[in-house]
Amino acid sequence: MQPTYLMSTPTSDKLRLALQDNLQVILQENQQLAQKLDLAAVVAVIPLIQHAERIFVVGAGRTGLALKAAAMRLMHLGLTVFVVGETTTPAIKAGDLLLAGSGSGTTSSIVKAAEKAVAAGAQVVAISTTTTSPLANLATQVVVLPAAQKQDHGGEISKQYAGSLFEQGVLLLLDAIFQTLWGLDGTPAAELWKRHANLE
Numbered sequence: 727m728q729p730t731y732l733m734s735t736p737t738s739d740k741l742r743l744a745l746q747d748n749l750q751v752i753l754q755e756n757q758q759l760a761q762k763l764d765l766a767a768v769v770a771v772i773p774l775i776q777h778a779e780r781i782f783v784v785g786a787g788r789t790g791l792a793l794k795a796a797a798m799r800l801m802h803l804g805l806t807v808f809v810v811g812e813t814t815t816p817a818i819k820a821g822d823l824l825l826a827g828s829g830s831g832t833t834s835s836i837v838k839a840a841e842k843a844v845a846a847g848a849q850v851v852a853i854s855t856t857t858t859s860p861l862a863n864l865a866t867q868v869v870v871l872p873a874a875q876k877q878d879h880g881g882e883i884s885k886q887y888a889g890s891l892f893e894q895g896v897l898l899l900l901d902a903i904f905q906t907l908w909g910l911d912g913t914p915a916a917e918l919w920k921r922h923a924n925l926e
């Protein structure tokens with residue numbers, strides 16, 4: 727049995743309009759999210775990244791994918807970055823920074839990773855939708871993206887499915903942090919590119 731949305735046959739014009747509308751919704755929601763961002767909290771993250779001996783990133787599902795994308799850019803900048811859960815990721819220790827993303831702030835593997843990082847003496851930066859969560863309680867610095875959580879199905883905060891807006895926001899925020907760090911660093915793009923994976 728096909729889902730009902732596949733049984734009807736909308737014209738390509740209707741599909742084009744629907745796609746345009748949805749792109750507009752996504753772009754507007756991200757624009758509004760950026761305007762609500764507490765930039766002072768983001769500014770506070772910059773020295774934590776700059777002064778960390780090593781940076782570990784962690785996030786589950788799509789949030790984790792956004793963190794992984796950011797890890798590549800931090801690597802391009804010449805920082806030592808590890809993705810939690812990868813086979814070769816070493817132990818975290820004092821002087822390191824855990825960059826943890828979780829819209830809900832309750833995803834158990836992420837909270838556990840933050841607990842272990844704190845116990846090891848590392849600092850934790852949390853990117854989340856709230857300052858009142860088990861993850862936020864463990865963080866040195868919380869950056870709040872006031873987007874919907876993955877189980878906010880009411881559509882009041884975002885028309886997009888589940889935590890999509892948060893996950894997009896994480897990627898945009900971390901790209902903005904990368905651009906800012908790169909601006910401070912000043913290394914030409916061609917030099918950064920020499921660090922890009924040459925076995926891909």
Ligand SMILES: O=C([C@H](O)CO)[C@H](O)[C@H](O)COP(=O)(O)O
Binds near residue numbers: 785788887889893
């Ligand atoms: O993959 C996800 C899901 O599709 C929600 O939109 C989430 O990113 C994943 O479940 C992690 O959730 P949070 O820790 O609450 O970000």
